[in-house]
Amino acid sequence: MAGGNAIRGTRVGAGPMGEAERGETAPRRRIGFWCTQGHETRVAFASDADVPDLWDCPRCGLPAGQDQAAPPPAPRTEPYKTHLAYVRERRSDADGDALLEEALAKLRSRRGA
Known part of the structure; x- marks a missing residue:
């Protein structure tokens, strides 16, 4: 017997999601950052956003730069x-x-x- 809830397993506002409901996505560009450990992190930025010079590596926490051949040095502790x-x-x-x-x-x- 049903518990009196005809719309089971849904939430308010649920439905087929698509660009029609959310709006169009902003144009983006992916920028690669490399740390001294050789980890690559690709971050999506809006095409008109300012890209930072450094980004923290999510794997090791070291600073990462955009130049793969010369990543920024690890900070001296x-x-x-x-x-x-x-x-x-x-x-x-x-x-x-x-x-x-x-x-x-x-x-x-x-x-x-």
Whole structure:
């Protein structure tokens, strides 16, 4: 017995889809991008759209360019720096020694030694 729904398995607005209902598609052009791993990505752009110089490769995430013979280099990643490394960039060893002596002097004066 039917559940009282004569239009089963459809949704509102469903029907034969075609260009008559959606309108005509814009003219497009496909542009190829290559990364350093040799992956090719073909992206469709509207014919009057500005094409970017770089595109992220969906496979490896590296930047890809339009020149297959000379793809853009992989970005250089900076190694992780500790807090001490940042402090050493800002201060010299002499500054560090002076600060250490000052802190030790305060500590010794509080202890009464």
